[in-house]
Amino acid sequence: MPISMVLSDYVAEFLAGKGIDHVFGYQGGAVTKIIDSMVNGGRIRFVQNYHEQASALAADGSARISGKVGVAVATSGPGATNLVTGIANAQLDSIPVLFITGQDYAHNISKTLGRLNGFQDLDIVSVVKSITKYAVTVTDPSRIRYELEKAFYLAANGRPGATLIDLPIDIQFKTIVPEELEGYVPSQEPSLPVHTKDLETVLTALRGARRPLVLAGGGVRLAKAEQALRHLIDATGLPVVTTLNGLDVIEGGLGFAGLYGNTEANLAVYNADLLLVLGARLGQRQVGKVVEKYTHAHVIHVDIDPEELRRVITDSTVIHADIRTFIEALTEAVGTGLSQDWPTWWEMLRGWQREFGKNVHVSVTELDPVRFLTTLVEGADDDAIFAADVGQNQMWLAQAFKVRGQQRLLNSSGLGAMGYSLPAAIGARIASDSAQVIAVTGDGGLQMNLQELNLIGHKALNIKCIVMNNNTLGMMREVQKRYYGERYYGADEESFSCPDLERLAYAFGLDYIKVTSEDSAPDVLAALRKTGPCLIDVRVDFDSLLLNRYDELHVFEANTIHDPNPAS
Missing domain, CATH: 3.40.50.1220 (TPP-binding domain)
Structure with a gap:
C-alpha cells in the first residue's frame, strides 16, 4: 500500500536526500511548518539569521565552499522581498542556490492586477523572474516533486544560478503519496564536445x-x-x-x-x-x-x-x-x-x-591597506577562506591576494552587494568546520548586515571580521574627488560615520583588537589562529587611496610593446 506523507516533510526529505544538511533563513508564519519539518526530521540544521538578505548571502557563501546547492528560506511578503539582493547575487555570479519562500493560503492568491487578498501576500515569482533561472508557485500538491526536482537541477546544472520555489501555507500541510508523484526529466541538453x-x-x-x-x-x-x-x-x-x-x-x-x-x-x-x-x-x-x-x-x-x-x-x-x-x-x-x-x-x-x-602600496606615512592585507594573506592558513565585501576593502584585498594551497576568496562580483562579506563568511563557516574564516569589510559594508554579528557572537562562530575602517565610504569619496569637485555628499563626516566598534564588539560578545599601525600585524595573525569570534578594527586614513588602471596610463604608454605582426 502506498505510503502518504505531509508535503512539507517531503520537501525536507528531498533536500536531505540531495545532501543538504543546513539551510539559512528567518522564521515567519508562512514557513514555520516547512522549517519544523526540516529540523524535526533530524537531518537538516536550520541557521537563524537576523535578516533574510543575510540568509540569502550566507547560502551563497555556503554553496561556494561546499560545492553543493545552497538553500535559503524566508516567509511571505517582506521576508521574500528581503531575499531579492541575495537572489540577484547568486544569479549574476552563477552560484547554485535554491530559495524557498512561504506564501499566503492558495485561495488568497489574487488572479487580478489589484491588491492581493491576504496578509503579507505578494507575488514573489513575478518579482524575481528576471533574476532567476526558474521560479514557480506550487498550488497543486501533486506537482511538488516535479517542481523541486526541476528547481534543484536547474540551480546546479549548465551555468549555475538561482531558483525559487514558492509554497502557500495550506499546500505545505497537504497530504501526498510520493510514489504517485510525477518527476522532472531534464530535457536532453545538447552535448558540448570539444571539436x-x-x-x-x-x-x-x-x-x-x-x-x-x-x-x-x-x-x-x-x-x-x-x-x-x-x-x-x-x-x-x-x-x-x-x-x-x-x-x-x-x-x-x-x-x-x-x-x-x-x-x-x-x-x-x-x-x-x-x-x-x-x-x-x-x-x-x-x-x-x-x-x-x-x-x-x-x-x-x-x-x-x-x-x-x-x-x-x-x-x-x-x-x-x-x-x-x-x-x-x-x-x-x-x-x-x-x-x-x-x-x-x-x-x-x-x-x-x-x-x-610595489605600486599598489599607496601610503608611505600611514598604515598601507594593501601591504597590511598582504601580510595577513601570507600569514593565514593554507586553507583560509577570505570573504570580501564591496568597496575599497574588496580591491585592497584583491590586490594583496596571492592564493596559496587551498585558500579561497569569496566576492560579490557581478552585483557588487555591500554587506556581502559577513553573511558569506557565516555560510563558509557552516559549510567548513575546520578552515580559518576571515571576513574583510569596510565600515560601510559592515553596517549593511551589522546584525549578523549577533549570530556570530551568540553561536561563538570562529570567524574573524577585519574592518578596514576609514569612517567614510572611501570609494564614493574617491569618485566625488575625481569627478564631482570634491562635493562629498553621503561620504563626509556630517552625513556618514562608523559607530564605536569596540563597544559594538563587546555588545555582541566578540573579542576586539584595534590596529593603528602595520607593526600590529603579528598580533592580528595571532588572533586569527585563536578559536572564537573577533572584530579587528583596522584604522586607515580618512582619505585613503585606491589605484585603478586609469591612474597608470603613463605606465601603459611607457611599456607598450609595438609589434608590427601580431598573432592571428
Whole structure:
C-alpha cells in the first residue's frame, strides 16, 4: 500500500536526500511548518539569521565552499522581498542556490492586477523572474516533486544560478503519496564536445604566439576545473592572470587583471598577442569602457554560456564548451609540450612583477591597506577562506591576494552587494568546520548586515571580521574627488560615520583588537589562529587611496610593446 506523507516533510526529505544538511533563513508564519519539518526530521540544521538578505548571502557563501546547492528560506511578503539582493547575487555570479519562500493560503492568491487578498501576500515569482533561472508557485500538491526536482537541477546544472520555489501555507500541510508523484526529466541538453578543429585553432595560435596569456575566470571553479587548469599550465608553461572571481583558482599566477587589477597583470593582458579566456564574462570592470584599449591580442574565448561569447569582444575566436572538458582536451592535445616556452615574454613579465608589484602600496606615512592585507594573506592558513565585501576593502584585498594551497576568496562580483562579506563568511563557516574564516569589510559594508554579528557572537562562530575602517565610504569619496569637485555628499563626516566598534564588539560578545599601525600585524595573525569570534578594527586614513588602471596610463604608454605582426 502506498505510503502518504505531509508535503512539507517531503520537501525536507528531498533536500536531505540531495545532501543538504543546513539551510539559512528567518522564521515567519508562512514557513514555520516547512522549517519544523526540516529540523524535526533530524537531518537538516536550520541557521537563524537576523535578516533574510543575510540568509540569502550566507547560502551563497555556503554553496561556494561546499560545492553543493545552497538553500535559503524566508516567509511571505517582506521576508521574500528581503531575499531579492541575495537572489540577484547568486544569479549574476552563477552560484547554485535554491530559495524557498512561504506564501499566503492558495485561495488568497489574487488572479487580478489589484491588491492581493491576504496578509503579507505578494507575488514573489513575478518579482524575481528576471533574476532567476526558474521560479514557480506550487498550488497543486501533486506537482511538488516535479517542481523541486526541476528547481534543484536547474540551480546546479549548465551555468549555475538561482531558483525559487514558492509554497502557500495550506499546500505545505497537504497530504501526498510520493510514489504517485510525477518527476522532472531534464530535457536532453545538447552535448558540448570539444571539436578537433577548435583544438587545432588554439594549438596553431599558441605555436605562432610570441606573448600568449591565459585569463582564468570564475567559470574555472564552477566547472571544477582547477586541477585541469594546473595541468595545462604545467604542460605548456603558459603564464596566467585571473579575473576577480578567478583569483583563487590557481597558484602562481601574475595577479588579477581589470580596472583595479595588479599593474603587472594588466600590462600582461595589454601586451599579449594571444589571450586565451577561460570562463570569464569580460564585463566592463574587466575590460574597461573602451574595449580596444584592453588588449592588443587575438582573443580566444571559451565559455559554457553562448550568450557571453562575442558579447564584448566582437572579433574574438569563440569556443562554446564546458571549461573542464576543453582544458582537459587541450592538455591532451598539447602532449609533451609546445615548441617554445617564450623565454623573452617571461622575462618581461617577471620584470613587470619586480617593478610594479610595489605600486599598489599607496601610503608611505600611514598604515598601507594593501601591504597590511598582504601580510595577513601570507600569514593565514593554507586553507583560509577570505570573504570580501564591496568597496575599497574588496580591491585592497584583491590586490594583496596571492592564493596559496587551498585558500579561497569569496566576492560579490557581478552585483557588487555591500554587506556581502559577513553573511558569506557565516555560510563558509557552516559549510567548513575546520578552515580559518576571515571576513574583510569596510565600515560601510559592515553596517549593511551589522546584525549578523549577533549570530556570530551568540553561536561563538570562529570567524574573524577585519574592518578596514576609514569612517567614510572611501570609494564614493574617491569618485566625488575625481569627478564631482570634491562635493562629498553621503561620504563626509556630517552625513556618514562608523559607530564605536569596540563597544559594538563587546555588545555582541566578540573579542576586539584595534590596529593603528602595520607593526600590529603579528598580533592580528595571532588572533586569527585563536578559536572564537573577533572584530579587528583596522584604522586607515580618512582619505585613503585606491589605484585603478586609469591612474597608470603613463605606465601603459611607457611599456607598450609595438609589434608590427601580431598573432592571428
